Amino acid sequence: MTLTELRYLVNLDKERHFGRAAERSFVSQPTLSVAVKKLEDELGVALFERNRGEARPTPVGARIIEQARRVLTEARRIEDIANQGGDALSGPxxxxxxxxxxxxxxxxxxxxxxxxxxxxxxxxxxxxxxxxxxxxxxxxxxxxxxxxxxxxxxxxxxxxxDESFVVMMPPDHVLADEVEIPAAQLAYHPLLLLGPGHCFREQVIEACPKCVDPDADGPRPQTGSSLETIRHMVVSGLGITVLPEASVKNRPDDGGLVARPFKPPAPQRxxxxxxxxxxxxxxxxxxxxxxxxxxxxxxxxxxxxxxxxxx
Known part of the structure; x- marks a missing residue:
C-alpha cells in the first residue's frame, strides 16, 4: 500500500468515474484501475461498486477512503514541517x-x-x-x-x-435609461445566470429571490457556463445579467454593453x-x-x- 494508491482512492471517490479520476491523478485509466484492484486484492475487500466506468464506494470502502484522506493529510503535514526550516518564498x-x-x-x-x-x-x-x-x-x-x-x-x-455587483445589458435595453436598478426588477426581464455550483449565482439569487421563484410571473432565468459566455449571450440580445464589477472594469471592451449599478443597498461580495x-x-x-x-x-x-x- 502506497501513498499514491491512497491518492487514487480519494480521487476516484471525488470523481466517481474511473476516466475522470485518472485525469485528476495524471495517469491513464488502466493504470488507475489496476492500482485500485491491486489494493482491493491486498485488503481482501471491494472498495468500489463498478458500473460502466462509474464507481461508488462500498460501506467499508467509504471508511477506508476516509482514513486514506487522513493519512494523506498527515503526510502533507510532514512536508509542511520540513518547509518550516526553509525559505517560505522558495518552492511552488x-x-x-x-x-x-x-x-x-x-x-x-x-x-x-x-x-x-x-x-x-x-x-x-x-x-x-x-x-x-x-x-x-x-x-x-x-x-x-x-x-x-x-x-x-x-x-x-x-x-x-470588497466588490459590488452591476447589471449588464445592451445599450438599447429598457433598463439602460435607468441610473440605478432595483434588484427586484431583475425578475421581470430575461436573466442569464451561472449554473448551479457557482457561489456567485447564489449571491445574485439572494439579492433577487423572485428570479428563480417558480410561481413568479416573470421569465425563467437561463444559465451559462462562465461569465464570459454569459456576456456573449447578452451581446446577442438574449437577456441581461449580473456581473462582479471587477469582471467589467478589467477587460478591454464589453462588446457595446452598458453597466448599471444597483439601487442601494447594492449586492456585493x-x-x-x-x-x-x-x-x-x-x-x-x-x-x-x-x-x-x-x-x-x-x-x-x-x-x-x-x-x-x-x-
Whole structure:
C-alpha cells in the first residue's frame, strides 16, 4: 500500500468515474484501475461498486477512503514541517481561485508576484468554492481566493477587497435609461445566470429571490457556463445579467454593453485569501496579499487594514 494508491482512492471517490479520476491523478485509466484492484486484492475487500466506468464506494470502502484522506493529510503535514526550516518564498505555492475571480485577478497578480518572489511559482487551480474548500482541508491547495461569507471552519481568512455587483445589458435595453436598478426588477426581464455550483449565482439569487421563484410571473432565468459566455449571450440580445464589477472594469471592451449599478443597498461580495491554520508559510501568504493589494485592479475596494479571521 502506497501513498499514491491512497491518492487514487480519494480521487476516484471525488470523481466517481474511473476516466475522470485518472485525469485528476495524471495517469491513464488502466493504470488507475489496476492500482485500485491491486489494493482491493491486498485488503481482501471491494472498495468500489463498478458500473460502466462509474464507481461508488462500498460501506467499508467509504471508511477506508476516509482514513486514506487522513493519512494523506498527515503526510502533507510532514512536508509542511520540513518547509518550516526553509525559505517560505522558495518552492511552488498552490493557489486556488473561484471561476469568477481568477480571469480578472491573475493577469496582474502573476507577473507582479513573479518579480517579488521569483523562486515561488504558482500552481493555479480554478474551481467552485465548495471544491476549493475541500482541497484546502485535504492539503491539495495551499491558499485560495474565495468569496465571503462562507463556512471556513478550521481555516484562516484574510479579506482582500470588497466588490459590488452591476447589471449588464445592451445599450438599447429598457433598463439602460435607468441610473440605478432595483434588484427586484431583475425578475421581470430575461436573466442569464451561472449554473448551479457557482457561489456567485447564489449571491445574485439572494439579492433577487423572485428570479428563480417558480410561481413568479416573470421569465425563467437561463444559465451559462462562465461569465464570459454569459456576456456573449447578452451581446446577442438574449437577456441581461449580473456581473462582479471587477469582471467589467478589467477587460478591454464589453462588446457595446452598458453597466448599471444597483439601487442601494447594492449586492456585493468580499474576496479573501483562505488557508489552513497549520500551513507554515505565512510569509508567502502575506506577500501574496500585499501583491494583490498593489495590483491596479479596477472596480474593487481594497481592504489593506483588514485583520486575519480565524474560524
Amino acid at each position: 505555492l498552490r493557489l486556488g481561485a473561484i471561476y469568477t475571480v481568477g480571469p480578472y485577478m491573475l493577469p496582474q497578480l502573476v507577473p507582479a508576484l513573479r518579480k517579488s518572489a521569483p523562486n515561488m511559482p504558482l500552481v493555479i487551480e480554478e474551481n467552485y468554492t465548495s471544491v476549493l474548500l475541500d482541497q484546502l482541508r485535504d492539503s491539495e491547495v495551499d491558499v485560495a481566493l474565495i468569496a465571503l461569507p462562507m463556512d471556513v471552519a478550521g481555516l484562516n481568512a484574510w479579506p482582500v477587497y 468580499q474576496i479573501a485569501l483562505v488557508w489552513r491554520k497549520t500551513f507554515p508559510r505565512f510569509k508567502a501568504i502575506a506577500l501574496l496579499r500585499d501583491t494583490l493589494l498593489g495590483c491596479n485592479i479596477h472596480g474593487v475596494r481594497f481592504l489593506p487594514d483588514a485583520p486575519v479571521q480565524s474560524a
